[in-house]
Amino acid sequence: MKAFYGDLKLGILGGGQLGRMLIQQAINYNVTVKILDPDREAPCRKLCDEFTVGSLGDYETVYNFGKTVDLLTIEIEKVNVDALEQLEKEGVMVYPQSRIIRLIQDKGLQKQFFKENDIPTADFQIISSPQQLQQSYIPFPYIQKLRRDGYDGKGVYKALDATYLDKAFKEPSLIEKWIDFEKEIGVIVARNENGEVSAFPLVEMEFNPEANLVEFLISPSTLPFEIHQQAEQIAKKIAESLKIVGLLAVEMFLDKHGKILVNELAPRPHNSGHQTIEGNVVSQFEQHLRAIFNQPLGDTACLNNAIMVNVLGETGYEGPAIYQGIEKVMKVPGVYIHLYGKALTKPFRKMGHVTIVDIDREKAIEKARFVQKTLKVIS
Ligand SMILES: Nc1ncnc2c1ncn2[C@@H]1O[C@H](COP(=O)(O)OP(=O)(O)O)[C@@H](O)[C@H]1O
Ligand SMILES: [Mg+2]
Numbered sequence: 001m002k003a004f005y006g007d008l009k010l011g012i013l014g015g016g017q018l019g020r021m022l023i024q025q026a027i028n029y030n031v032t033v034k035i036l037d038p039d040r041e042a043p044c045r046k047l048c049d050e051f052t053v054g055s056l057g058d059y060e061t062v063y064n065f066g067k068t069v070d071l072l073t074i075e076i077e078k079v080n081v082d083a084l085e086q087l088e089k090e091g092v093m094v095y096p097q098s099r100i101i102r103l104i105q106d107k108g109l110q111k112q113f114f115k116e117n118d119i120p121t122a123d124f125q126i127i128s129s130p131q132q133l134q135q136s137y138i139p140f141p142y143i144q145k146l147r148r149d150g151y152d153g154k155g156v157y158k159a160l161d162a163t164y165l166d167k168a169f170k171e172p173s174l175i176e177k178w179i180d181f182e183k184e185i186g187v188i189v190a191r192n193e194n195g196e197v198s199a200f201p202l203v204e205m206e207f208n209p210e211a212n213l214v215e216f217l218i219s220p221s222t223l224p225f226e227i228h229q230q231a232e233q234i235a236k237k238i239a240e241s242l243k244i245v246g247l248l249a250v251e252m253f254l255d256k257h258g259k260i261l262v263n264e265l266a267p268r269p270h271n272s273g274h275q276t277i278e279g280n281v282v283s284q285f286e287q288h289l290r291a292i293f294n295q296p297l298g299d300t301a302c303l304n305n306a307i308m309v310n311v312l313g314e315t316g317y318e319g320p321a322i323y324q325g326i327e328k329v330m331k332v333p334g335v336y337i338h339l340y341g342k343a344l345t346k347p348f349r350k351m352g353h354v355t356i357v358d359i360d361r362e363k364a365i366e367k368a369r370f371v372q373k374t375l376k377v378i379s
Contacts, residue, residue: 001070001093001294002070004029004031004289004293004295005029005030005031006030008031008032008070008071008293009032009034009068009069009070009071010026010031010032010033010034010069010070010071010072010073011033011034011035011036011065011066011068011069011071011072011073012033012034012035012036012044012048012072012073012074012075013036013056013062013065013072013073013074013075013076013079014035014036014037014056014074014075014076014079015035015036015037015039015042015043015044015045015048015051015075016037016042016043016044016075016076016340017043017338017340017350017352018075018076018268018269018270019035019037019042019043019044019048019075020043020044020047020340020341021269021274021277021283021285021338022073022075022269022285022288022289023035023044023047023048024285025283025285025286025289026289028286029289031289032049033048033049033050034048034049034050034051034052034065034068034069035048035050035051035052036052036054036056036061036062036065037051037052037053037054037056038053038054038055038056039053040053041342041343043340043341043342046341052065056076056078056079056080057078057079057080058080059080059082059083060083061080061083062079062080062083062084062087063080063083063086063087066083066084066087066092066094067087067090067092069092070092070093071092071093071094071095071292071293072084072087072092072093072094072095073094073095073096073246073268073288073292074096074101074267074268075268075269076268077101077104077105077266077267077268078105078149078151079101081098081101081102081105084098084101085098085099093292095245095246095291095292096244096245096246096248096267096268097243097244097245100242100244100267101267103242104265104266104267105148106147106148107145107146107147107148107150107174107264108126108147108172108174109147110264110265111124111126111174111176112126114262117237117238117241119234119237119238119262120234120259120260120261120262121261121262121263122176122177122179122253122261122263123138123176123177124138124174124175124176124177125137125138125174125175126147126172126174127144127172127173127174127175128172130165130168130170133165133168133175134165136175138175138176138177140159140160140161140162140164141158141159141160141161141178142158142159142175142176142177142178143156143157143158143159143175143176143177143178144156144157144159144164144168144169144173144174144175144176145157145173145174145175145176146169146171146172146173147171147172147173147174148171148172152211152212152213152348152350153207153211153212153213155169156212157169158178159175179253179255179261180255180256181253181254181255181256181261182253182254182255182256182258183204183205183223183253183254184204184205184206184207184251184252184253184254184263185202185203185204185205185221185223185227185231185252185253185254185260186202186203186205186249186250186251186252186270186272186273187199187200187202187203187231187232187234187235187249187250187252188200188235188247188248188249188250188270188272188273188276188284188287189232189235189236189238189239189247189248189250190239190246190247190248190287190288190290190291190297191239191240191243191244191245191246191248191291192245192290192291192292192294192295192296192297193245193294194294196296196297197236197239197240197297198287198297198298198300199232199235199236199300200273200276200280200284200287200300201219201220201221201228201280201300201301201302202220202221202223202227202228202231202232203217203218203219203220203221203272203273203275204217204218204219204221204222204223205217205218205272208312208348211312211348213271213310213312213348213350214271214272214310215309215310215312215372216307216308216309216310216368216372217271217272217274217275217307217308217309218305218306218307218361218364218365219275219276219279219280219302219305219306219307219308220302220305222361223254227254227258227260230260231250231252231260234250234252234260234262235248235250238250238262238265244267245291245292245294246267246268246288246291246292247267247268247269247270247273247284247287247288247291248265248266248267249265249266249267249268249269249270249272249273250262250265251263251264251265251266251272268288269284269285269288270284271310271350271353274308274338274353274355275306275307275308275355276300276306277336277338277355278303278304278306278336278355278357279302279303279304279305279306279355279357280299280300280301280302280303280306281298281299281300281301281303282297282298282299282300286298287300303357304357304358304359305357305358305359305360305361305364306355306356306357306364307355307356307357307364307365307367307368308353308354308355308356309353309354309355309356309368309371309372309375310350310352310353311323311339311350311351311352311353311354311375311377312347312348312349312350312351312377313345313346313347313348313349313351313377314345314347314376314377314378315347315348316347317345317346317347317377317378317379318344318345318346318347318379319344319345319379320343320344320345320379321342321343321344321345321351321377321378321379322377322378322379323339323351323352323375323376323377324375324376324377324378325374325375325376326375328374329354329370329371329374329375332356332367332370332371334356334357334358334364334367335354335355335356335367335371336354336355336356336357337352337354338352338353338354338355339351339352340352344379345377345378345379349377351377352377354368354371354375356368356371
């Protein structure tokens with residue numbers, strides 16, 4: 001293998017905010033980065049060594065891009081996996097491996113994988129036609145999820161009663177038992193080719209009920225030690241059964257009985273790990289690079305309480321983004337602003353995030369609430 005800090009060329013499929021933060025670390029490691037993204041205005045456009053505009057779903061585009069690099073990784077799962085498989089055959093390193101991306105692209109296959117590997121998860125049923133929904137053996141309320149292409153809560157609906165059937169998704173989907181959870185929690189784990197596995201400490205998340213996406217995240221969690229241990233064990237077990245190379249974000253629910261259920265996986269840096277940039281010894285981005293370059297994994301320990309607030313486009317505004325209140329927020333000590341360089345805002349679009357660190361957890365929460373109500377993306 002070429003030295004990662006030398007001649008090696010790293011390709012990233014996707015040039016959004018995750019790619020952008022990966023590049024920030026890649027610079028420290030002196031890695032040459034090429035990006036493929038369909039949007040010529042993507043957040044990474046000005047930050048990489050080479051930016052190619054092209055479809056991530058198109059076989060030829062992904063294949064041709066892959067042929068120009070030594071190692072290919074992703075910042076989004078929705079990519080052409082057939083092209084990745086061919087590239088692997090031809091000797092390009094693809095991490096995470098194409099078979100894992102294929103599995104994770106399909107929430108139905110993911111759930112089956114959990115079942116086959118004794119990973120605790122909410123009961124589910126795979127649905128291939130609207131008729132099948134009427135014979136569901138999961139009682140209301142349940143949640144219907146598109147098998148493919150859902151993200152940030154798009155592709156997820158709660159079905160309260162039979163009136164839902166008219167507006168239900170028609171595409172292949174799955175229905176899942178509604179979990180009246182206590183908390184959403186997450187563990188990000190990394191594995192390198194040597195088989196070394198390392199997990200970041202457990203985090204707790206709060207979701208926006210309207211948009212179903214993370215609004216607020218606290219690291220580390222203050223849940224009991226046994227919950228930390230169990231969650232970490234589950235995440236490591238999944239990484240090991242998959243033999244993944246790279247990061248794996250494991251989203252979980254803690255139910256009212258103290259039981260952990262795995263919700264879904266993401267084989268890449270994840271929104272639930274942004275706080276690691278300021279809050280932990282290594283960031284998730286650095287850890288991903290260490291893993292895919294088969295280097296020793298870094299120390300995941302927390303340095304401080306860290307809270308991450310997503311900066312979402314305000315409802316009612318669409319157009320060139322204005323960050324109202326940014327000055328007030330920047331006055332607060334321990335506040336780190338990350339803007340993703342997206343020119344246009346729209347409701348609930350992820351425009352940036354803010355990390356707040358404080359040695360006093362309650363103070364950190366107080367500051368985060370202030371950031372949440374003060375910083376607005378309008379137009
Ligand atoms: N079985 C469930 N019971 C209750 N809430 C759920 C369930 N599944 C998902 N949700 C809620 O919907 C959110 C989005 O669902 P998820 O499957 O993670 O889709 P996405 O790909 O959009 O992240 C979850 O983070 C959680 O808040
Ligand atoms: Mg999710």
